[in-house]
Amino acid sequence: MKLWDKGISIDNKIEQFTVGNDREIDIHIAKYDVIASKAHAKMLQSIGILSVEELEQLLGGLEVLASQIEDGTFEIDKQFEDVHSKIEFELTKSLGEVGKKIHTARSRNDQVLVACNLYYKENIQLIQSKTKSLFDTLLELAETYKDKLLPGYTHLQVAMPSSFGLWFSAYAELMIDDVYLLNAALKTVDQNPLGSAAGYGSSFPIDRELTTKEMNFATLKYNVVAAQMGRGKNERTISAALGSLANTLSRFAMDVCLYMSQNFGFVTFPDELTTGSSIMPHKKNPDVFELIRGKSNKIQALQSEMVLITNNLPSGYHRDFQLLKENMIAAFEDLKDILDIFNYAIQQIIVKDIDLNDDKYKYLFTVDNINTLVVDGQSFREAYQKIGGQVQDGTYVPDTSKQHTHVGSIHNLSLDKIRAKFPE
Secondary structure (H helix, E strand, C coil): CCCCCCCCCCCHHHHHHHHCCHHHHHHHHHHHHHHHHHHHHHHHHHCCCCCHHHHHHHHHHHHHHHHHHHHCCCCCCCCCCCHHHHHHHHHHHHHCHHHHHHHCCCCHHHHHHHHHHHHHHHHHHHHHHHHHHHHHHHHHHHHHCCCCEEEEEECCEEEEEEEHHHHHHHHHHHHHHHHHHHHHHHHHHCEECCCCCCCCCCCCCCCHHHHHHHCCCCEECCCHHHHHHHHHHHHHHHHHHHHHHHHHHHHHHHHHHHHHCCCCCCEECCHHHCECCCCCCCCCECHHHHHHHHHHHHHHCHHHHHHHHHCCCCCCCCHHHHHHHHHHHHHHHHHHHHHHHHHHHHCCCEECCCCCCCHHHCCCCHHHHHHHHHHCCCCHHHHHHHHHHHHHHCCCCCCCCCCCCCCCECCECCHHHHHHHCCC
């Protein structure tokens, strides 16, 4: 049941160790191995390796497997090493000798590469779509709460006036930067590696442009050694992009946890979105956002793992690459869930009224008041010293009437410009 089987038995312990979790992980790429196999079969027919009838048989067999994968009945039994050996076995079982021909002119190495690239490509686009949904939600919240003031902090000390509109739209605009990186990762994986075989190409007259078009790749990874060396490089690039988005979500989740605490009390959520304590009946815990924070931080660690697994490996294939798939795929699946639950929960946020006359916010407007004096003719240093003196001697009385008019400030959020900036 192994694509590399030469009729020699292998020690069970060695087999168990080398196969690892591939059977479980490969369920996620099964769909894409079928897509690549269809393209490969069409190419083999075009160069005369397969007859038209054999191609039709293979496409029919692959379509049956695609349906099983779609409806969840496809399984990779313990007798199989991975999804690739399972698919070839099923084709051979149903089609006989024709099924054995599907592996002509390819290696398991480029099979894994192309299936992973197709998985990465589709899932990066899904992440982008879910990011756009959260982005839209945040801009809607920013518009709704644009006039609700919020204390701004530096060093976790009360600093200057902010607003909920500014807070929501800040994270929305940060996600645009994350999408820029996702686009770069998408461009990196949108290259067809099929035909590189074990990393040095094939003596068959294969048509790699045909498979590129069939699988809807933007371009071909022309050099076969470069294609093989893309294993690891792709994962390092993707993990950096996923980590960037995860960082934005983690920081946002931290803000939510902080602002929900009684010491801040800026926001809350319906009871059904929070959890309680087994011994403290008054607790209303932001467990969803704490888990978002923890899962997002875990995703940020992925880039270090991808670098360390592949760092300084010489050219060519190495079994170390097998270790890339598990946590890479898990990160995609987790991040999709995180984006969904974040978008679901944040839409139900309850923004509370904040009493800015509270003594702890007394100095929130000192900078605005300094600026008023400057506009009235004083130098900034003189105005700074005057307001600073009032703070020190206890005579400071805040003037909260100052408006911030420049682009991107609390009274000019420029939400339309931020919305237009999101990459297509």
